[in-house]
Amino acid sequence: MKFATFTASGDTFFGAITDQGAIALNDDFPNHTSLFEVIAAGAFDQLLTAAEGKPVTHTDFAYEMVMPDARRILCVGVNFPDRNAEYKDGSTQPQYMSLFPRFASGFTGHNRPLIRPPENHTLDYEGEVAIVIGKAGRRIAQAEAYDHIAALTLCNEGTIRDWVRHAKFNVTQGKNWDKSGAIGPWLVPFADAAQLDEARIQTHVNGELRQDDTLNRMMFPIRREIEYISTFMTLQPGDVIITGTPTGAGARFDPPKYLVPGDVVEVSVEGIGTLCNTVEDEQP
Structure with a gap:
């Protein structure tokens, strides 16, 4: 079962996604208005029970950022060996991971x-x-x-590259433009270590394979990410950790291959799904 946030006829719902359509579950959780609130209350497991046997409520709907009210989103940067080499600064694998925050407003569905x-x-x-x-x-x-993970999803961690160079010690301003990235389509319950340990992530742009790697090659595996982050902050239900991207982003081509209006970007992991987005210019 998969769980998403979606809109239909001007209203926002959260619920289960099936091959036939969406099952809105808002009425089953009267004290919670979103997936984030359900997870924060420790009730994520109850979503599956609530969806069992229910008919589809919507066949015509649009996906939203899967948790648009997520309060804390942390990203791990430069987390694959080839990504570190892309910087061409002669550095070896760092002792500690790079981290930066992103805000929910920077993502679409x-x-x-x-x-x-x-x-x-x-x-x-x-x-x-x-x-x-x-x-x-x-x-x-x-x-x-892994006992602390509720669910998995996909992210296109869209970045305005020139703006990550505006300051010496941070990348925040290049990473938080409104709707420059995407998270979704849905949450997949985490049940088995193989979902992560054996996962292969691929990114296609207009059908061309640009990124292709396996999570077991991460310099800082997800177990280590959770260990390290939880050392300095208490991880809470609903926190999101975006775990790192492989080599092959557009900035690393010569010349760079930045996204332009009309492009189609697809991020895929077997067992989680495919996150697909087009590109448009901001309208006045």
Whole structure:
């Protein structure tokens, strides 16, 4: 079963996604107005029970960013060996991972356009797996890290490249343009370590394979990410960790292959799905 946030006839719903359509579950959770609130309350497992046996409520709907009210989104940067080499600075694998925040307003949903702003046209793609925390924890050991994951989803961590160079010590301003990235289409419950340990992530742009790697090659595996992040902050249900992108982003081509209006970007992981977005220029 998969769970998403979607709109239909001007209203927003959360619920289950089936081959036949969507099953709105809002009425089953009167005290929660969103997927984020359900997860934050520790009730994610109840979604599956609530959806069992229910008929489809919507066949005509549009996906939204899967958790548009997510409060904390942390991204891991430069997390594949080839990505580190792309920087051509002669550095070896770093001892500690690079982290930066993103905000929910910077993301849109599946089958919706990424927005290229008028201020700068270096919009780039980064296909990644994202995990959603389901159980709170501080100083979580790697051996127990997966016990804290509720669900998996996909991310196109869209970036305005020129703006990540505006300051010496951060990339925040290049990473948070409104609707420059996407998260979705849905949440897949996390049930088995193989969902991550054996996962292959691919990104296609206009049908051309640009990124292709396996998560087991990460310099900082997801177990380590959870361990490290939970050392300095208590991870809470509903927190999102975007785990790192392989080599092959547009900025690393010569000349760069930045996204332009009309492009189609697809991020895929077997067992999770495919996140698809077009590209449009921001309208006045």
